[in-house]
Amino acid sequence: MTMTQTWFWRFLLMLCGPFLTRIHTSSLLTDSHARFALDLYQTIRSSNEENIIFSPLGARLVLGMVQMGAKGKTQHQIRKALRLQDDLIGEEFSALKSFLSAIQPKKQEFTFNLANALYLQEGFLVKEQYLHGNEAFFQSTVKLVDFQDAKSCAEAISTWVENKTDGKIKNMFSTEDFGPLTRLVLVNAIYFKGDWKQKFREEETQPMDFTVKDGYVTEVPMMKMHLRTKLGYFTHSQMNYQVVELPYEGNEFSLILLLPGEDVAIEELEKEISVDQIQGWLKAMREEHVEISLPRFQIEQKLDFKEVFKALNITEIFSGGCDLSGIADSSDLYISQITQKIAFVINEGGSEAAAATGGQVPVIMSLERNQFVANRPFLFILKNNPTESILFMGRVTNPEAQKMRRRDMDSL
Template sequence: MLMLDVLSPLLLLLLFSILLPGYGCRAADIPEDATSEFSVRLYHQLQAAGGQDNIIFSPLSVAVALGMVELGARGASLEEIRQTVGFSHLVPGVEFSLLQNLTTALTDDDAHYVIRFANSLFLQEGVTFNPEFLHLMRKYFRANVETVDFSESSAVAEQINNWVENHTESKIRALLSAEDFSSVTRLTLVNAVYFRGSWKNQFRPENTRTFSFSKDDGSEVQTLMMYQQGDFYYGEFSDGSQEAGGVYQVLEMPYEGEDMSMMIVLPRQEVPLASLEPIIKAPLLEEWANNVKRQKVEVYLPRFKVEQKIDLRNTLQELGIKNIFTSDADLSAMTDGKDLYIGKAVQKAYLEVTEEGAEGAVGSGMIALTRTLVLYPQVMADHPFFFVIRNRRTGSILFMGRVMTPEVIEPSDHDFDSM
């Protein structure tokens, strides 16, 4: 069977390793404003540290992981998580049901796309964990629970890495090493999210051409540019000043079924993405989604592949979740004692965007890549852009990131004349 992933494997892994004191990453996704605000704050933290690098991460996966930690947290550890993610105004515990309902709705959708959530707890042999905590982990997160001996660090790393590979179609390999564990490790929590979707309007591979992509540092690289003319959601927006260079474009491209989409935000050719990024706020995400209109658009989008491994411990501490990473952590809902804290928090994400889609899908008649004779609005993503993969019904953000450099090709890689 043809695997038609327009967003060829889109997936991500979130790992939290708890050492003798604690762990942290958090939940809930229903109050859209709270989740969106947390997502944007995460993005700005990564942007500040990222220089000219590509960015890819999953806000939803961070939310799921933090939710699992929150189940075991108490006192200041619990409140920091709720406050930072934006759920301190909710009745305690409501967010678990909200997150459960959200992930169930995503994974229960019929075959237009594939989203899989896989959560697992690896517990130290001989340590007694609260039965209620384990029950709630299974109830809300369908978490698999296994016991291991962390002193056998090489064997544990291999076991967890195999689990991750199996749940990400082998896109994330060798996430952990023996050095990540020691005799004081008590719990490792792993959360994997996998997404694969086919464009509703697919690109034809025969329309793909080599093209120059202008980076924000003024240099150019050669990449493979996909092209199509089709019906998409499109809008032009202004920040009301010159901070973002005036007018910028927003293009929303749905996947089959139209529940999931990729939203691309593109500044003008001469405006660096860094000028646009500061205006990105949670209300603006909603404004874009509510105001793009369906119309005929010419789309030039590079094939790209982005991968990133993120130290979430540092990022979450910057956002205000600090207690769970110290000896002051209170994860007493996991065990009877207060001797757990979070020693490691890592997220690794992978995203590949290609032409691939359902065979025989409607395509455009135009083939040549050209900037002339513009009959419809034209989105020319030949310079850095911001993107969001979201559920159009709930507003939840599965992936967020930016492309500063697409997949670079060398002249020797392809026979360009034949293309």
């Protein structure tokens, strides 16, 4: 290489360096988001035997808002749980801003609303830099309230959440949630609604047996459809399972369904799931003609992320000795509560979801007949395709658990 060529490449690197750094940071953010999502799932499922639904994106955003004002050990615990590198402190906020812009639907087939807010006890002087940072990177607002007036606070915050989720999340908080010691409450609201690229026909929905657990069988409304979509048959640790993708109209979002083999307990398969496996599924799945049978269901769940985050070793933010001096100059400031409430609906038309708050790469196999019959517990992931990010994640162990059975069965 000549001296002229050397200087040319140095000049090009100087021009493109910041752009390449943003790409690298964005890629690391997507990877850390997936690993954080799996960490959350493993923590939540370990204490819950029933249906599960949560938004790792919502959880990440509220922690990101705290991290922006955290320092010292408090900041380190959050970054470690979020799987962020210490040498990139601060850079992830710009990447997160681009990330949030990228997951916004570009077409009108979808409704995707995202809103964040921090409610602080009156008397705390919030730093201007923190206010500007939250608005710039999280599109969030900071509001001062009097938590001692628990009734007014509960009504105000619940109304805000209800408005941001198109009325799907109601009564987020009650008067019992606040008291004299409440200092800071973080609220994250996510609302998603999309139609299937190919809809299930309502006349095809029929009652069908669903094996809940230990051989117990219940009858549920089972939707059916034939379509061409991505499907994979995988084996991991001597366990067989299927993975299928149900795309939404516009192809910006998809629902990924994982169904264990009939002789595989879902709890055993859950223990083995990793980010590398999920990435392996997405690469190995192939377009096939598939006959899908999927229960019509809804899940509503309220999660106490305070206990979940403590299990992930985020403990400092919940004690009076934490360092949140980037938010306000007060040693009395700490997180009182982080709550997420989810409403997730799957029906013939599509999905509606609202939230307020190194493994082995599997090998694809082939079967003569492509059927995906979800007549036993299964996992699901709602993801944004351009970024491959997980918006919602959960499992269905009993489709009738949300008291839909009588209404739905009577409608068949």
